[in-house]
Amino acid sequence: MKALSLLSGALLLLCATAGCQSSETAQAEAATKNPSAPAINPVERGQYLVTVAGCNDCHTPFKMGAHAPEPDMTRMLAGHPQNLLMPPAPASQGPWIWAGAATNTAFAGPWGVSYASNLTPEPNTGLGIWTEDLFVKALRTGRHWGQARPILPPMPWQNYARMTDDDLKAIYAYLRTIPPVVNSVPESMPAAPPS
Secondary structure (H helix, E strand, C coil): CHHHHHHHHHHHHHHHHHCCCCHHHHHHHHHHHCCCCCCCCHHHHHHHHHHHCCHHHHHCCEEECCCCEEECHHHCCCCCCCCCCCCCCCCCECCECCEECCCCCEEEECCEEEECCCCCCCCCCCCCCCCHHHHHHHHHHCEHHHCCCECCCCCCHHHHCCCCHHHHHHHHHHHCCCCCCCCCCCCCEECCCCC
């Protein structure tokens, strides 16, 4: 036991004198010491994250392509089309618990009806007036504006909440660079409380 205690003490002393540090700290220091190390461009990082996180899968309306539905990139990240009025949500039946529109921008399930938001920087119908802080808070809390109504399924805000602040800020930075699209998405409709 005494030997283990001495070994622990020696390791702590070694770490203190050798400057033990996390790999993130070491990488950051290496980047500042090596001017040729590439800096991470937040907009490029944000574009990468938006791509791999599948944001276009729900926030860009689908259209029929040559062989299958595909995102309509002329309306990239503009959300549910304002001129596409949806019929009442179908009742859940059998093993099906939710339904999605052909555009993949409107969804109905036990939570009610939700519509993919306009993520473009358009000031009146998109995220144009959102600050970086509001954007980060919304994805951390799962609430619109970081404090209002809940962000409804199928938006996986819980996954985004686990991203680093730098990643969320990079996504915000990228979204500020895409073409603004005027598209007023309908308000989501939470399910009626059980009677």
